[in-house]
Amino acid sequence: MTAILLNGKELAAKKREQMKEKVEQLKSQGTVPGLAVILVGTNQASQTYVRSKQKACEQIGIHSVLVELSEETTESQLLAEIDRLNEDSSVDGILVQLPLPKQITEQAVIERIHPSKDVDGFHPISIGKMMTGEETFLPCTPHGIVVMLKEANIELEGKHVVVVGRSNIVGKPVGQLLLNENATVTYCHSRTKNLEEMTKQADILIAAVGVTKMIKEKHVKPGAVVIDVGINRENGKLCGDVDFDEVKEVASYLTPVPGGVGPMTITMLLENTIQSAERRA
Numbered sequence: 001m002t003a004i005l006l007n008g009k010e011l012a013a014k015k016r017e018q019m020k021e022k023v024e025q026l027k028s029q030g031t032v033p034g035l036a037v038i039l040v041g042t043n044q045a046s047q048t049y050v051r052s053k054q055k056a057c058e059q060i061g062i063h064s065v066l067v068e069l070s071e072e073t074t075e076s077q078l079l080a081e082i083d084r085l086n087e088d089s090s091v092d093g094i095l096v097q098l099p100l101p102k103q104i105t106e107q108a109v110i111e112r113i114h115p116s117k118d119v120d121g122f123h124p125i126s127i128g129k130m131m132t133g134e135e136t137f138l139p140c141t142p143h144g145i146v147v148m149l150k151e152a153n154i155e156l157e158g159k160h161v162v163v164v165g166r167s168n169i170v171g172k173p174v175g176q177l178l179l180n181e182n183a184t185v186t187y188c189h190s191r192t193k194n195l196e197e198m199t200k201q202a203d204i205l206i207a208a209v210g211v212t213k214m215i216k217e218k219h220v221k222p223g224a225v226v227i228d229v230g231i232n233r234e235n236g237k238l239c240g241d242v243d244f245d246e247v248k249e250v251a252s253y254l255t256p257v258p259g260g261v262g263p264m265t266i267t268m269l270l271e272n273t274i275q276s277a278e279r280r281a
């Protein structure tokens with residue numbers, strides 16, 4: 001068996017074409033959607049991600065502003081910058097690229113962004129609403145994964161989802177969103193005993209750990225859907241958390257890296273920004 005690849009790049013392109021029209025419509029009504037991205041320091045991966053986000057905004061007509069701050073920025077300087085953007089009515093979304101330099105407490109920064117501009121969906125109010133199933137900004141990577149699964153007509157209700165990884169950005173929220181879709185969810189992490197025994201039970205296996213090629217054929221039940229959220233660099237090449245060559249022989253569906261989940265993350269960020277602009281309009 002060879003897995004069907006879930007092409008995030010193609011789906012993202014299709015969604016972005018539809019968004020372009022919506023942006024045009026908003027502009028004709030006098031509202032230009034605006035995203036402010038704050039980049040602190042010189043983390044190379046962060047610089048690359050931020051550039052991709054800005055390029056994506058440009059492509060569909062969202063106005064993006066980049067605020068670049070030095071590695072030595074203090075927490076209070078960053079909070080003041082957020083306060084300024086909270087007040088700026090041309091800004092619909094504020095995104096602070098993570099990780100932040102060690103002198104800054106990430107949670108304090110996340111909590112300073114006004115929930116009405118929290119296009120990352122990281123604010124405790126956004127997370128709380130996601131948990132109770134109220135309408136809110138959903139975190140981009142988890143939301144992108146759910147959209148991809150639905151687009152491929154993969155049934156979620158009653159399915160056993162096993163999430164490997166428990167980060168606030170991906171692992172925890174993706175489990176919650178799939179629980180909201182009536183899946184049965186198990187979380188695994190670095191202290192889980194008998195990982196292989198757990199992952200083998202998954203109808204849908206989500207790898208979000210950040211360890212290159214950690215998920216092997218032996219971890220996967222034949223016919224399972226495997227979603228690879230890893231973006232690891234190995235000898236200059238992008239590499240997922242899933243051993244693609246091994247797992248493609250047992251999975252029914254598999255996301256490639258690159259070209260799987262990644263493009264969907266940015267697409268959901270654009271969607272959240274447009275949604276915020278629509279509320280303003």
Ligand code: GUN
Pocket residue numbers: 095096097098099120140141169
């Ligand atoms: N760093 C890695 N992923 C993300 C993300 O989705 N949003 C932000 N702000 N920072 C990140």
